[in-house]
Amino acid sequence: MNDEPRAYRIRTATPDDAPRIAELLHDFNTEFDTATPGVEVLTRRLRTLLAGPSTFAVLGGEPAIGVALVTLRPNVWSAGPVALLDEMYVAPEERGGGIGGEILRVMVEACQRLGVAEIEINVDESDADTMRFYEAHGFSNGDPDTGEKAFYFYRSLAPDSGANEAGQ
Template sequence: MHAYDAFLAGPEHSLNLARLQADFNREFDSPCPPVVVVARRLEVMLAGDQCFAIVAGNGHGLVGHALVTLRPTFYFDGPLAVLDELYVQPVLRGRGIGSALIDRLLQGLALRGSLELHINVDEDDTATRRFYEHHGFDNNLPGSDWQMLLYYQELPPTK
């Protein structure tokens, strides 16, 4: 076990979650809105019922997070879940923190009646793919050899 607890975050954790997300985006050279903007958006999202976050921390602050969004689906009664982000500070990786986050988010999804979780991973990110596969995730539908693909298109902002 590790010295970090994984627990459900509330809107009051928004600023710290936004800081962790900014660290994640910097690590991978990905664009990110300013921390205050992300914090404001997360505060609103976490106050509703279409999103939840699991955070890992100790008495000295947060060291990782998993952010899940939920949406209705006609395939089953519970929500379809998407793991939007999972991040653990680099110096703390390999200590079971990511696994604790996954375990707690799966418990949270079971309580919400979700039957499916989607995760998008870059093809060349073999360490992350290996992590998710270790936790039972697959990119093939049961009974199929075909890999699932994500298609993406940026849309122009609305005025």
């Protein structure tokens, strides 16, 4: 068995990558028994979002086996935007080989080039492995000065959370 880390092609996605990103995101939700609007709807949405200035994705592998999807928003507290890592997914059979860390590194570098002030990531309380992954890559779930924990609050305004919208 070779213990050398694999070399993966890591790159920023284009709108033409929307179908593959949609497949990965659909697989992500399916793996974790979460509603998904399906690949066709996701593809349509991603084509639009990736063509604009407030969403980008980083892909790993050829064909892509991992993705980080990021949205940017302006804020009053800094000159640069805040980035939200909306989704990060690596195909189960590819986990543990370093591709997730490489995708995350390239995503952070892209945020730095864009003048992003901070990156936010939401993680489920029960997902200790994911929390350890992000902590190992320099992220924290608390204020570095006080140690006070950060929390995420959520309220859906759509009856079905938008997951089953076929027209969007």
